[in-house]
Structure formats: structure tokens, C-alpha cells
Amino acid sequence: MIKLYMMIALGGASGACLRFFISESMLKLLGRGFPFGTLTVNILGSLLMGILYGLIDKEIITASPAKTLIGIGFLGALTTFSTFSMDSLLLLQQGHFIKMALNIILNVMVCIFMAWLGLQLVMQKG
Structure with missing residues (x-):
């Protein structure tokens, strides 16, 4: 069991x-006007999660x-996701309703699409 927790800690x-x-890089590149760092890591993480599950499903790598x-x-x-939630709440509190809606739509829809894309990239290679 300790090995399992050590693997989680190392990955974490x-x-x-x-x-x-990534967050710092996006901040320097694009500024503070929109939470691009959070959006970027959520998109990248969703793509990688889709790829991971595709590799597991095709038994290219083992689940454990x-x-x-x-x-x-x-x-x-x-x-x-917790940062995404706080970013959205802060945009709402600041009265930036369009930015808040855009943040929610992009994080949810683009990330679901990227997870699907990652899975498709692995599943189509045969």
C-alpha cells in the first residue's frame, strides 16, 4: 500500500x-485578463487523460x-478544477459575466472534446 501512495505522490x-x-508561462505570455493558465492545464490534462485511458483500453499499458x-x-x-471554480467565481464577483461564461464553456466543452480526441488518437492506431 505504501508503494501506491508513493506513486501518487511522485506523480502529484x-x-x-x-x-x-504552465500557469506562470501563460501569465507572462498573455497577462491576467483571463485565466488562460487554468484553461491550458485543463485542456492538456483532458487530452492526456483520454490518451491514458485509450492506452489502457488497448492494453498497450497496464492500468496499474x-x-x-x-x-x-x-x-x-x-x-x-478547484482553481477553475475559483476563477469563475472571481470573474462573476467582478461583474465579468461574459468572461465567466466563456471560461466555463471553454473549460467544460473543450476539455471534454480533448479527452475524446486523446482517446480517439489511441483507438484509431491499430
């Missing part, structure tokens, strides 16, 4: 570091330990 630490790097290390640890720390 790596995902959190990448999340910080990949699902634990990558799915729960790395992608769990990389993607940022």
Missing part, C-alpha cells in the same frame, strides 16, 4: 510542478501502475 509532485510552470501514477497522481495535480 510532477503534475503540480508542470501546472505551476499507470492509472495510479499518471491518472491519479500526475493528472490529478496538473488539472485544476
